[in-house]
Amino acid sequence: MHNVVIIGSGCAGLTAAIYTGRANLKPLVLDGHEPGGQLSLTTHVENYPGFPDGIMGPELIENMRKQAQRFGAEFKAGAVTEVDLTKRPFKITAGKETFESRSVIVAAGASARLLGLPGEKETDWAGTFHLRNMRRLFLPGQAACGCGRRRFGDGRGELPFALCQPRVLDPPPG
Numbered sequence: 019m020h021n022v023v024i025i026g027s028g029c030a031g032l033t034a035a036i037y038t039g040r041a042n043l044k045p046l047v048l049d050g051h052e053p054g055g056q057l058s059l060t061t062h063v064e065n066y067p068g069f070p071d072g073i074m075g076p077e078l079i080e081n082m083r084k085q086a087q088r089f090g091a092e093f094k095a096g097a098v099t100e101v102d103l104t105k106r107p108f109k110i111t112a113g114k115e116t117f118e119s120r121s122v123i124v125a126a127g128a129s130a131r132l133l134g135l136p137g138e139k140e141t142d143w144a145g146t147f148h149l150r151n152m153r154r155l156f157l158p159g160q161a162a163c164g165c166g167r168r169r170f171g172d173g174r175g176e177l178p179f180a181l182c183q184p185r186v187l188d189p190p191p192g
Contacts, residue, residue: 028055
């Protein structure tokens with residue numbers, strides 16, 4: 019029986035692991051589909067507090083993971099396939115293992131959605147980018163366009179959009 023199971027190991031999950039670990043709750047962190055979340059796939063992170071010169075995404079995730087382990091967090095690989103919150107203790111299934119817990123923190127994060135374009139997977143990080151601000155680092159001075167979904171109004175609806183007019187991107191500062 020665990021005091022707390024944290025689903026997800028990105029920044030939110032690792033922050034939860036640090037705080038619950040410091041509270042001596044001995045958290046169990048289930049890594050999920052992308053261990054470390056999207057930051058583990060990111061190069062230079064410039065907008066995270068405390069790093070005025072930036073930090074590499076995998077390095078930031080590794081530091082946070084070590085800090086959580088220092089406070090007693092346990093990590094298990096695997097994606098959660100089922101959660102039963104109808105009765106206590108809660109049951110969380112990841113692969114062939116089922117864990118019981120007094121509490122559950124869901125920090126599942128997000129994954130990029132691919133469009134299914136020809137060559138999309140083959141050009142990953144070499145022309146196809148899944149994070150809006152990353153294209154500036156790799157394609158300075160080149161035309162680029164993007165597509166995705168944008169919330170509007172009260173947030174209950176989503177409007178698909180596409181930046182159909184390519185524009186030249188400014189190189190990143192520095």
